[in-house]
Amino acid sequence: MLGGCESCFTKVIHSSQVYLQQTSVHSSERKLPNVDPDVYTFTVDKLPDDVRLYPNIGNGHLGLVVRGNRIHMNGLYNGHTTRSHRAAIPSTCHVIFAGTLPSSSYHSQFTLDVSTGTYQETHTSSCVAVTQTLYAHRTLLPLLVLEVDLLRSEPTQLEVEVLLNVSRWYASEDINFTQQPSGISGVSYQVGHIKEPETATSGKTPVHVYFDKVPHILTSAPGVLHTKWMFLTAIHTSKAKAKAAYLLGRDLIHAAQLRRLHTDAWLQWWQEGRVDVTGNRVLARAIYGSYYYLASSVPAMPDPDWPFVGLSPCGLAWGGENSSNSYRGHVFWDQEMWMFPPLLLLHPDIGRTILDTRKRTAVRAARNARYNGHRGLQYPWESAFTGVETCPSNIDAKQEVHISGDVAFAILQYVRATGDHSLIADEGFGEILMGLGDFWISMLTLNKSSCLYEIHGIQPPDEWHWSVNNSVYTNVIARLTLLAADMAATLLNQTSTHHYKHYADKMYVPFDVTTQYHPEYDGYVNGTMVKQADVILIGFPLMYNMSTDVRRNDLLSYEHATSRNGPAMTWSMFLIGWLELAERKKAADMLQRSYQYISTEFQVWTEQVNSSGVTNFNTGQGGFLQSIIFGYGGFRLHERHLTIDPVLPPDCSQMNFTGIDYLGSSLDFVFDAISDTTKVTVTRQGVGKPALLVRVSATESYRLEVKKPVTVPIMKVAIVPFLLKK
Incomplete structure (x- = not known):
């Protein structure tokens, strides 16, 4: 032709x-079926005065x-x-x-x-x-x-x-x-x-x-x-x-x-795959706008002749040498921890595309580790095309090592969502997880008094503090990486030469027994101002085991200590935490804080409030979408099942999740406030994949069959694979 x-x-x-x-x-x-066009068409009679708030066009x-x-x-x-x-x-x-x-x-x-x-x-x-x-x-x-x-x-x-x-x-x-x-x-x-x-x-x-x-x-x-x-x-x-x-x-x-x-x-x-809410137009438009800007920075299908390098905090429309408006188009932890999760459950193919950006640069990560005197794989804090460290700040480049845990966390989430263990066993990600585990082992220092392993001289996600010992977030994600490396070693039959679980079990995690909260790092004084969400991330997304009282104390301590002009993704994590504790009013307050970062004409986000900071801040959009899926939707990926614990957002009569992908099946969830019900429908079951059950309690379960809805009260339920007994 x-x-x-x-x-x-x-x-x-x-x-x-x-x-x-x-x-x-x-x-x-x-038009999209059964969706009000007003929530996905943004029309104005005058363009914004600030050209940074003009809409973005892209295709990855x-x-x-x-x-x-x-x-x-x-x-x-x-x-x-x-x-x-x-x-x-x-x-x-x-x-x-x-x-x-x-x-x-x-x-x-x-x-x-x-x-x-x-x-x-x-x-x-x-x-x-x-x-x-x-x-x-x-x-x-x-x-x-x-x-x-x-x-x-x-x-x-x-x-x-x-x-x-x-x-x-x-x-x-x-x-x-x-x-x-x-x-x-x-x-x-x-x-x-x-x-x-x-x-x-x-x-x-x-x-x-x-x-x-x-x-x-x-x-x-x-x-x-x-x-x-x-x-x-x-x-x-x-x-x-x-x-x-x-x-x-x-x-x-x-x-x-x-x-x-x-x-x-x-x-x-x-x-x-999409999320619809009924009754709250402001929220609906923010959801559609956020998903559009994330999706427009990822190709629908990878180009076999030119690699996709990853998601930058400001998407694909912005770049240039001036970091004040673009972060230079570099890839940070923002990709794995903020933008990847809300894409994964609705579009796992895009999730895989994102994971492959780290597989492509694994060789460079190994060189980076050796250059810094470590073993295994150390991903750079900022990367561009080659995977070499491109961060202009020496402190950030040397000390924000938690990114190597963030990459491992994304791999683990993908496997939990898809059930695709061949990713680890046959496609090289098992070796990546073990390489990341080896890196963390080389970072550890044994405290001879406590017989626990510590990590010294690093910078936590809160970038207002550096050269600290035992960042609680870093230590927890290092522990999680070591457990993932142990799982990979088991799948690859290499357990005889690795002892990842030993180091994970003896990882020190800072905790103040008197005030029953997690200090951000050794020597942190409760109330010291921090830049952004940090410690609270161990509750979610890392799901570190703690009591509800400790979770509450962490949220209260850091909500008051976090800068109100911090980056946009921060308040979404507080929202999720408060919903875990059934604090709907406080969660609603966090949702209102998130709105402060949105320019309403075209749903463009800025990194800071009042249209200040970089644009278009995809990281904030990713965090916001997490507050919808994992906050109000209550979705949680576990090792062997998926749970939901929904709460409808303010002024919403219904919340629909279309095309949640889990273990090869696609499911629709409808949470209805009027009938107080959850309706679950499997629209597609993957070939050779297990059927699924809705488990309401230890004694009450309902098998899901394609296009046959199951309706239960709005409550915490689990979606589990149905395994026929022989």
Whole structure:
């Protein structure tokens, strides 16, 4: 199909403008079933005054801020080690409507539809409406699409000109581009290489850009009611893949399928897994917005020719050398501990894609450990393309070692959710877990008085304190990693040479017996201000065993000691903790705190309150979604079962979880406040996977069969595999 694509067009192609008359209904006009469109379409009459709060478009390969002058590509970084940052590609989609001739006054609307991953600007006068639509194609990953539609109210015999302000190609600060012949009539082609490689051996990554130049004036012929222009941009490190994507995009335009394939892919993603709440519009919009921004930074399917490098705290739309607005596009613990969990249960395929980012860089993690005088695998605090340490702060790079536990925790959660032990036994993650266990063993110091193992001279998640001994979070996650390494060694029949459980059982965990709470580290004084959620994370997500009184004391102590202007994900963990203790009012207060980080126009999050700090803060969105799934939903992954203990959020009459994936099956949960019931339905059972039971008590269980709902009172129940007795 690609070879003859230019000759197959019957529509007019002129000066890289593709005029396409479409009479079919766009798939973007279809809606998610049984969902109010108001919760997933964000429309305003005026864009925010702060351009940092403009919506983001992305597909996991390409990302941009609408009306921004740069495009970012997954894995494309410029700069040596600590100077590495996501490289800027000049935007070919920076196009702003400037009016029409004949001239008129216009009413404008700006809409982000997260159900279809499309951004639209519509400018309407008494006689014409001009709509710009922008999207990063969900299935054809190298492709960005800009559509311009002109619709007349009646077929007048006047020519109409659409005036556009168009940003032209400029010299990138990160990439040396040169213009070359594209080999495609009317299409521009730029080829370049990053200016400085990340390491001495990683090379200068190439980038190829095929694109249609957008003219300053688009002309609609007299008597035509609807005129459409479409402009494509294709970007990849492979010239062949960039060119093929551009040509396939043209073919799909001719077949009137380009946008349909994109929107269908997004609609399918939502139908496979989402969360809906009834009655609380503010909450519903925040949930949809958060899931959209996370999903738009991960590819629907990995590219076999170019690796996905991971989730950055500000998503794929932001980058650059200035860390004050992007964290340089680096990957931190934010990926495993904040963004991975809410994606895992609804979209385990994306969960696997995220895990593979750490498998890809395991060799570098081994070198990093040796460089720092340790054994095993030590993942860098910040990483970019190669997996080398890219953190510009020496203290953070040397001391925020808990990330190696965070990676192990994500692997363990994936195995618990999917039941896929082959990940450990056959696919290399068992060796990764043991390598992480070896790292922690090399970090341990034996206290001869207590005969317990300690970890000295590190920085906890609370980055306001460093060079401390025995960070409680770090010690607990190190213990969890050692237990996971022991499990891996057992599956790989290597128990004779490893003693991970010995070290785990003798790990020291700071605890104040007098005040019955966990100090953040040795010498911490109760009430000392901290930056963010730290100690409370051992209650959740780590689920460290403690009494309800101790859990309450931890929450009370650190709620008062945590900065109110700390990063956005913090309050979600307090919310989860308070719901564990049935403190609904305090949980609701934490939910209100989370709202302070959201710009309501397009649900863009900032790291700090009042639109301050970096944007768009995917880490905060991930934490917020955890407060919905694990807080109000009450979901908990255990070694051999899944539990739910739901509480409906404020002002919600119903809460639906569509497509929770567990042990190969997909389940829908409906929590209804009016009937006070939980309805569980298996919509798909995996081939060769166990059937599931809803276990209400030791004596009351109900077998789940496909499309046969089981209804029980709203209460704590377990979902367990049903094993037939022989």
